[in-house]
Amino acid sequence: MFAVYAAEPNADAPLESLTVGERPEPTVPDGWVAVKVRAASLNGHDIWTLRGVGIKPDQFPMILGCDGAGTLADGTEVVIHSIIGDPDWSGDETLDPRRTLLTEKYQGTFADTVVVPARNAVPKPAGISSVHAAVMGTAWLTAYRMLFTKSGLKPGQTMLVQGASGGVSTALIQLGRAAGMRVWVTGRTEDKRAIAEKLGAHATFPSGERLPARVDAVFESVGEATWAHSMRALRPGGTIVVCGSTSGPNPGADLQRLFFLQLRVEGSTMGTRQELVDLLSFVEATGITPQIGLELPMERAAEGFHAMLDGNTAGKIVFTR
Structure with a gap:
């Protein structure tokens, strides 16, 4: 499948390890779902991943992208919650010492398909577009x-x-x-x-x-x-x-x-699944249109990474499929 990924860690020149190409189709474990990605947004965390921060060397190649919106196999539109925690943890998942984000241990959203635990695929309100929903998760x-x-x-x-x-x-x-x-x-x-x-x-x-x-x-x-x-x-x-x-x-x-x-x-770090649900409801109810600074097809992801690294941002950078 198509993907934008970090081929290897590069602390001094992170964009040199940014690769646009093909990766194997993912497997779907029990209790997880495959999401066909429609839009995904860029975060500073993706630059850190390219540098090798917060990720072990043996985790590369790593598909980038914490955030995204897409569809399940039955057509349900969803938003990705990127915190994946210990299944036995109860309470605020941002405090789970064993939590991880997409792109730290599990492959990310800059691809045709991302695989996440079923609870991490949050229903998308009808009043929010996929592009705008893709900026919500981080x-x-x-x-x-x-x-x-x-x-x-x-x-x-x-x-x-x-x-x-x-x-x-x-x-x-x-x-x-x-x-x-x-x-x-x-x-x-x-x-x-x-x-x-x-x-x-x-x-x-x-x-x-x-x-x-x-x-x-x-x-x-x-x-x-x-x-x-x-x-x-x-x-x-x-x-x-x-x-x-x-x-x-x-x-x-x-x-x-x-x-x-x-x-x-x-x-304050990230947020819980319930806070994401509440955020989506608030944005839809108030009619907020999130500020998108740059929207590009995923094939041109390198342009978005350069803009972020150079500080040329005026809101979120979104890649679409």
Whole structure:
């Protein structure tokens, strides 16, 4: 079958191991289902896989792609939930120490067919297209959990999103606006801030600029480059929700501010199957149209990888079949 895969790990030049070609047809274990892929979205995790991070060398070649939407053999339209956990685990699967993502142990969605546990094929609402459903499983699910499970925000409160144009950031902007939050966003360029405003941000600011007032919660995926600004931006008792550290993982903690102002720092990773179900319902009910920065046929996947690696994103990058 057709697939986009990492032939081998390449830490220094990840795109050199990106291969577009043929892979064997997958087998379907008991309790699993085959999904014919219609659309799949690119994540930073796919770049890490190409680098060999979070995956053992003997797992290569590895078909890339955590997210996707497609159809089962009976025609049922589904969205892929990419967290595969221990079948004996109960409760929040993001806390399962034996959990894994597609592309870490199991082959991913950038192919004609992906095989997943039956519970990981979530019914797709009719009101969401396959292209838009394909972005939900990682970036949008991460944003949903950050906002609705971790932040404690209520409608009318002010949230700050650090970074204006990435997949998680654009999702946070659209979800926050639809949920009745006052949405502020920082961005490095006028173009990126314009994207945030188009998506519903009430105000945008250059990265690091002093804000007109302190906010109730900050949503962080940048790390070292923005952490000091995030800490200064919070009101006493406010919350920073962190899902990543693209600029570096070791920011100055500013512990005096943390304890004196009684700030709260919440880590957040991906989301549960039930949160994906709730996210899909919320997106359909509110009529949100997820921001797609680039849509390409899967055969041209290399162009999407280059755009992500170069930082030329204005929303999610989606590949179609």
